[in-house]
Each structure stands twice: as C-alpha cells, then as structure tokens.
Amino acid sequence: MPGWKPLEMTALPTRKLEAWRYTDLRALSAMSFGEVPNPPAPVLPDLALPRLVFLNGVSSENLSSAVPYARGFEAVAEPSAEPLALINAAHAQQGITLEIPAGVDAGTVLLISQAGGTVPFAFHPRHRITLGAGARLTIIEIAKGDGVYWHNPVTDIVLQDGAKLEHVRLQDESREAFNLSTIRAEIAENAAYEHFTATIGAKLSRTEIHAALLGTNALVHLNAAQLLTGTQHGDFTSVIAHKAPNCASRQTVKSVLAEKARGVFQGRIEVARVAQKTDGYQMNQALLLSPDAEMDIKPELEIFADDVKCSHGATIGALDNEQVFYLRSRGIPEAEARSMLIRAFLEEALEPVAQADAKALLEAEIETWWVKQ
Amino acid sequence: MSATTENTVHEMAAQKYKYGFTTDIAMEEFPKGLNEDIVRLISAKKSEPAWMLDWRLKAFAMWQKMEEPHWARIHHPPIDYDDLYYYAAPSAPAPKSLDEVDPSLLDMYEKLGIPLNERAALAGVAVDAVFDSVSVATTFRETLSKAGVIFCPISEAVREHPELVREYLGSVVPVADNYFAALNSAVFSDGSFVYIPKGVRCPMELSTYFRINAKNTGQFERTLIIAAEGASVSYLEGCTAPMRDENQLHAAVVELVALDEAKIKYSTVQNWYPGDADGKGGIYNFVTKRGACRGRNSKISWTQVETGSAITWKYPSCILQGDGSVGEFYSVAVTNNFQQADTGTKMIHLGKNTSSTIISKGISAGHSNNTYRGLVKIMPGASGARNFTQCDSLLIGDQCGAHTVPYIESRNMSAKVEHEATTSKIAEDQLFYCRSRGLSQEDAVGLIVNGFCKDVLKELPMEFAVEAQKLLSVSLEGSVG
C-alpha cells in the first residue's frame, strides 16, 4: 500500500497515565506491524442495507453500495493530544466522510470492516459523520476479522441542532487482534446521540468515547455490552461533558466475563458550572462467570453546578443462585436458566437499540456467544 | 436559588470558628527546617532507645527520596518543608500528674470543652491531650490500668512498652507508604498509644484531643491502637487550631490492629482551622489512617466528621485479612468557602467472607471542592466477600464542586460489590416547607443537612454526636443557598 509508514510504538499510552491504569498496552507495543496484506475473501452480513465496506482498512469499491452523502477519506488536523488519535492522524489514509444535509432522514447505513492476513498489520481509519439540523441517520458498524492486526479507528461525529444519530457497533474482531476505537461526538441543542457497542472480539480492546453536550436539551445514550472469555481484555471508557443546561446523559454498560477475561469500565460525567438541570445517570454492572475473571470499574462524577441530578451505580457479582434455582424449580434446565438470566442482565443496555436489523444482529451474536460457552 | 436565599448568603458573615484563639505559654521550639539533626534532636528529647532513632532516620532517608503526591484534587502553593518548626512543646518539664499541668493549658482545654479535671470530665471518657508536639495530660489512667488497658502518650510507650511498639509500629502503614507517612515516621513527636489486652472490653471511651497552638509549626502525631484477641475499644479524636493567616501542616499517621474477634471503633471530629472566608490560612491536613483486621471476625469501624482544615487529604482504610473480618467507613465531609477536601477510604478484601460498608456524605458550599475518592479491592482469595458503598454529595450554591472518584476492582466471582452514588442540591421545596413551619433559613439548612448525614452521625458515640451536629450547622453558616 502506498504511503505506508512504520509505526512508532513508543507513542502508545502507558499505565502510568490515570486514564490507562486498567488497560496495559505492553502486548501491543511489543508488536511490530508490517505492510497491510491483501485482504481475505469477505464474508458480509446478509442485510439488505446500503453499505460501506473496508477490507484491511481499505475501502472496497466493489463491495460497497452507493451511499448518498458519503465521500471518501479527508485528512483533518488532529485537534487533541490523545496518543491514539495522534497515531491515527499520522497514519490515516482511509475512512468515510458522511455529511447528511439538514432535515434529511438518511435511513440506515452499514459500515463494515473486515480484516485478515498472515502477517501482523495495523490500520487507522478516520471517519467523520456530520448531521445537519434535524437530520436523521442510523449507522450499524461491524468489525470482524482473522489473524493478528491492530485496528485503530477514530470517528468524529458532529450533530447539529435537533439531529439524531443512532450508532450501533458490533466489535467481533479476531481473538488475536487489538481494537482501540476512539469516538468523539459533539451534540448541539435538541440533538441526540444514541450509541451502543457490543464488545465480543479482540484479544485486547478499548472503546473510548468523548461526548460533549453543547446545547440545551441535548441527549446522549452510551450503552454497551461486553461479552468476554479466554484471556480477552475489554475496556469501555467514556467521558461525557455536560456543557449546556438541561441536557441528559444515560449510560448502561454491562459486562459478562467468563474464563480469565478482564473487563474495564471507566466513565466520567463532567458537569460544567453552566450546565444547570443536568440529568446524568450511569449504571455499570458486571457478571463474573468464572473464578479467574476480573472486573475493574471507575465511575467518576465531576460536578460544578448545583441544580443537577447525577447518579451512578455499579455492581459486580456472580449469577444469583436464588434466581437460577427459581427458574430450575419451574422446570427450566440449568444452561437455559443461566442463558435467560444473562440475556435479562443485558436487557437494560440493549433495550434502547431501536433499529430492528441492528437489534436482531446483536441478539444473534449474544446467542452465539453464549452457545460457545 | 430564590432571591431570599441568595440574600441570606451575602448577609451571613464569614463563618465563625470558635476555637480560633491562641494560648500564651512558654514554649520550647527546635530550629526551623528539617534535617537529620532535627530528627536526632526529637528522638533525644523523647529519650528514645536507639532502635527508635534508627527507625526515624531510615524513614527520613526514604522521605528525602520521595516526591510529594499530586494525584488528589487539591491545589496549594508549594509547601516549604524547611520553613516549618518540627517540634514545639511547653518548656516546663513534663507533668507527672494532672495536678502539675500548667493551669493555662487546663484553661485552654476547658475553653475547648474538654475539661481534663477528672471530676469535671465527661463521664466515661478518658482523654489524652496533645498540645503541639507533646502529650500534656492523660486522664483516667489508673481506672484503665486496673482493666489492663494501656493508654498513654506514644513517646512514653516507646520507653515503657518497647516490645509492643516494635512489633506493631509501621506494621500497618509502612515507613515508606507515602510521602506524608514517611515524613511523619521521621519526625512524629507524640500521639496516643492504646493496647487492649486479650478479652478486655475497654471500660470507657478513649479520646485524644489534638491542639495545634504554636505558629509555623507542623503537627505530626502518631497513634497506634492494638486490640488483642476478643478485645474491644471505642476511640475518639478531636482536633482544633488557632486562626492564623499562614497555612500549617498536619501530617499524622494512625495505625490500628485488630486480632481475632477484636473490635476497634475509631471516631474523628476534625475541626482544624479551615481558613477565613477568603481562603486565607487554615491547616493542611495530610493524614494516613489505616487499620488491619488481622484476626478472624475482627472489625474496624472508622467514623469521621470532617469540617475543618483548608485542605484535607485523608483515606482511613481497612485491610481485611482475617476471614470474616468487617470494615466500615462512615464519613461526613463538609467544605465551605475555599476549603478543599479529597477524602474517602480503601477497603482491601483478602480474607474469606470479609465485608465492608462505605457510607460517605459530602457537602460542598461556597467556593469549595469536595471529592470522594475510594477503592474497593476484592482479591482472588476473598471468596464470599461483600461490599456496599453509598456516596452522596450535596451542593449548596453554584460556585462549588462535588466529585466522586470510586475505584472498584473485583477478582473473585463469589464476591458481591455494590456501589451507589448521587449528587443533588438542597431541595427548594424542603427548605420552603421548613420555613413555612417557622424555621429560619439557617436552621432549615442545618436540619436538612443533618438529615442528609444521619446515616453517618448515628455511628458516632453519643458524646460526639450532638457536638458534630452543631458543628455541621456552624460550618455551613454563611453558605446557605
């Protein structure tokens, strides 16, 4: 691939940084990544929706359909000093730019990344999604793959007044891969960003979301489910900045951890002095299915306005034996009882996903994950 | 906020700190600054054995290599450790009994509401009074010694009970645990020592009353409490300081050890001078408090009401080693004007079926910042461990900050951890309801705040609970809104 540059792995964040205290990237920094190999034969989901397909991070003209308002990659200066975003900015050559004009309902778009190869490689897509005033869009983002690679996408989202974006992500990367995703959303007055991430794949992954509520009555939902097993490490980190009055944020993040998996949730709600009447809610719950699983949680509230209603809750524990017994006493076999309870456990996070295809896709993935256990 | 409420804020004078007077008494002070000679001088002054001096020197060497921590949400100008006195004590020889204590000191404690005269003393409470760097009086020692309880200044324990001090000192908070603990280990001057022997239920409440009086003086007290198998004790701690324009450093270390079936209840009403309404002066309170539940079914309970200090940096913690051991942390932290508090706890679960409860109530007013910072850590061996955490913040006025930074780490599937946190303001309708029933704005706020803190206040021993309630209202004077 032309323009390929070797990576400076020394730029990766270390655990000395408070934001990275629970996620150790040494396994990643020990890697050396070569040039991006030819892509594998694609396996695409059977969904009749317009789609944008990336193979090993490269846009595939053949597999993508014509998506209105979509353009290719456009380089922009990286505004932050975040290490991963800086690495992305230095290496990004691919990505989508979607600009939905004001008032347009652009329906649902699939954004697919499929990766695979025999040598380790890395790719750094940069996506930009802008919704004009009152525009609507649903994006279903699916990342899958085989082999060893590092997927380091940055997605910048701008929602203008009254716009609404539903963003549903399924991260089902190769079990040997690294996925470090950065998503930044700016949400204007009356706009809504509804996010859901299912983390199922990757050896090590982190979804880091920065959402800024910039106008009154803006809304953000950041929900997630992490289903991890083996020695997988999954991190969901969010920073929600309430910078205008009367905004609401809702977060429900659920982790189900089997074998030696380790789950991380870090969530910060920042309420600026002007952000009176903020309504912030954050719920984080983890189920440990094995004695070797581990969950680390750091929910933070940073509040500078007095007329606010902010709360967070967190629980970590095993499946409730009382509940399992109750179901079994009604004739439901143990495996099915446990499956029902895990599905019920995830329900609160999954419930806001409105797009029917997305919901069905997630349901199927959860079912498959459980059957494999 | 209503207009009336707003007005009340401005009408109220700066909060009144009724303990801000100074006491004139002839003092002996060591030269300013910190070096090995000062450490040696302190040790010599206390007639310490060589092992104690070695321990101090080791701590001092370690401290010199350490850096002041900056992870807490507190801001202050750099502390010049060479511009402080590390030892200040009344120059009269140490009194052998209460009758020999300087009457002006007795008067001062009287004024603080802590009569040291045993006849006038609070019934059932033995007091160790620490004035700047030394213990000036310990009451009810005879009553206690009849029960086998040792309650004395730690400087005396180093000489009289070296076997106990050597075994336990630094065993919970190691010398190099953190910057301020290392500093304390090098220069601690006095504090209380408590030993409750096997099977003894301490017949009365024990209490230490700390008073910083001298100017530019750091107070570095050290407290060590050991409850042997089946023993139990309730210990209270109070602290005040004069109003001075300079900031004063207080860096204490408290270590608690509970053996099998032992119980220690440690209550603090921290009312160091918080500085004036413009944020001038006040104590920098950097304290390391930690308890080790070493024995099975042992219990350590921390209760704190933190209203004072310009800066509070304090995380009373429990290491739950013994199977079935219990750790509790009940805290009320009030900040007003320009106070900054970063306080919370750590509950480290190591033993099976250990349980911990954290109830934290933070109240921020004025321009203050109030942070709860806590760690709940469940280690792989802590099967059946339980934690429940509730942290609530209340904001009064729109110029303050309330922050919650919990860390929750679980590595045992049979453990159950629950955490809840909320932030809210005093509801206008609650205030109105109280006022329509005839309460003044101030009283209404006091009432509501006390209600908000009820779950913590009820954990305080009776003698302190009433005082603490009053203190809450006083601390919030001038903040209402």
Added chain:
Amino acid sequence: MLEIKNLHARIGEKEILRGVNLVVPDGEIHAIMGPNGAGKSTLSYVLSGRDGYEVTEGEAIYNGQNVLEMEPEVRAAAGIFLAFQYPVELTGVGNANFLRTALNAIRRKRGEAELDAVAFLKLARAAAKTLQMKEDFLKRNVNVGFSGGEKKRNEMLQMALLQPGLAILDETDSGLDIDALKIVAEGVNALRSPKFSALVITHYQRLLDHIVPDVVHVLAGGRIVRSGSKELALELEAHGYAGLEAA
C-alpha cells in the same frame, strides 16, 4: 404418592431435619405445621432441590423415583412444584417468556409437543383470568415490583400452567391479606383431583380454613412429632406448640 423415609438434612454443620417420615398419597392434601425453626422451610427446599442443604440420610420417593437425586428442573418435570415463601424477582425476564420457557421445558421432558406463542398466550390468559390477574401481568418482569399478593398470585398462575402432581406450598400465606389468601386457596383447590396431592406448610391455621387438609402433621425439632385430622390444626391454634418440641 410421596414417601419420605427417615430424612436427615443439614445446613453446614447444623442438622435441621432429623429423621422425617411422611406419606402423602395421591389425591390428598397434607398440612405441615410447626414452630419457627422446626425445619418446615428446609423440608420444602430439600424436596425441591435447592443448593446448600446436605441430605445425610434417608430418601424421598415420588411416583417410584428418589427425587433427592434429581436436578431441580427434573423434579419440576416429574411434577413437583414449590410455591416459594419469597418468590424471586427476575429483572429483565418477562413473565410470559419465563412461563412459556418453563412450560415448554417441562412439556419436552414429558414428551409433549411445545406450545407456540399463540397457543401459550391463549392458555396463559385464561389462567390469568381465573386468578383475577390483569393482563399486563404477563408483560411485566417476573415478580419485579409486584406486591406481596401479586407475587403469590403469580406463583399460583405458574402452578396452574405447569399442572404439577405434587405442590409444596412453603408458607405461601405469610404476609397475605384475606383476599389473597382465598386466591391461593382457590388455586390449590382448583387442582384437586385424585392425581394431585399437596404439602401445605404453614405456621398458622387460617390458610387451612380455605384449603382443608386431609391430614395435619406437626414438625418440631426436625421430626414429625404428631399427625392427625384437620382438628389438630385447631388444637394447635388454641394451645400453641408448647410441649410438642420436646417430643
């Protein structure tokens, strides 16, 4: 027929059941009464297979099989139904989904065809109506936010649908007002047939005014110390359990 022979069970080191002997023939309703701590709840949990109870001796034979060796769901399929004293709340699990999953699991084990959603709903609605339950009952999460009475009704609804051969009611009457009590009683009475039997565990006699037992047993100190006709319950109500515990 249920036959309990010399049943011993303990929780941890503490022996709770110390040789229970009991026969409940098909078609009969037996009440088990006794003071607090007698082992009443333990007996019901041991019969339904809850974890944490160790059976050290004895057996419980239901229709020729030793139920103590079965998994809880196998016992349910064999026709044993435990109405819980404190029905468990299942957040996120819809009542209809729960009932249908349970019913179909049992039907599968019995070799019967599974019910599709339509057939199930028809059945469930009819049962709910009989129990005077609102239809939104089926949409709500299992027992979540239910009042005490609603929870007990939900237990009866499950029982009506699963059609057990043996129902064990573990102090189902505790905390119920008279109307709810009647509903529980009607639920049990509706199932009465020559093939249905029930063990009604209760501390008070009042439930037995509505579910008239064929035999009353007194469980005290981990053993059945007395058995008799329904008049025994009245006698206990009048004189208490004093004197029985020593037996």
